Amino acid sequence: MTTGTALSVNVGPPAPSLGKDVPTTGIxxxxxxxxxxxxxxxxxxxxxxxxxxGDHIGDTKHHGGNDQAIYAYASEDYAWWSAELGRPLPPGLFGENLTTSGLDLAGAVIGERWEFGSGLVLQVTFGRIPCVTFQNRMAEPRWVKRFARENRTGAYLRVVVEGPLGPGDRIAVVDRPAHGLTVAEAFEIYMHDQSRLARLLDAPELPPDLLAEVTDRLS
Incomplete structure (x- = not known):
């Protein structure tokens, strides 16, 4: 059984928008x-x-909802970006609710379930598509394209069983679908490899609106 830890749990208050046509952001x-x-x-x-x-979402058209209930980012990927950018990157900087340790989020399988000691159960749905708010938050040139190209997206999760989440909580990957479609593979196909779109239909745990979009593209 794969296990990890909730290194940090992060909550965003409302703040003035960073470049989007919405009044506030929770990044x-x-x-x-x-x-x-x-x-x-x-x-x-x-x-x-x-x-x-208590966590704020300003752009409710593109963020939040059941299939993006929680955003997780790995401390290991933070360390990689920190070396690339030459500066420290504290937990929460990327706007994630959950900073993990010990889990390979790029290698997480779409639909796998994470069980926490409290009884909370979350399910991986897809990777994070970067936006202008994220780019302005980072103040890095061409950040949207760079983040997408490197495919260290972190993972969105839906809530299967509600419960508390706190720093230091143990995370156990208790179920991993046999289709094997990972966050990294799904993101790469969706963003950069249209020839393999049909592969995404192997994972019914993907967000329904994404599956509908893929079906439309294929037809």
């Missing part, structure tokens, strides 16, 4: 010291938006 995530409540937020536009109680 400025800050680590918390006490557990937060995690629940399924419902539909992207009309639900509670973030899966973390």
């Amino acid at each position: 400025h995530k800050q680590p918390v010291t006490e557990p937060v409540t995690v629940r399924a937020p419902g539909p992207k536009r009309s639900g509670l938006h973030s899966g973390v109680v």
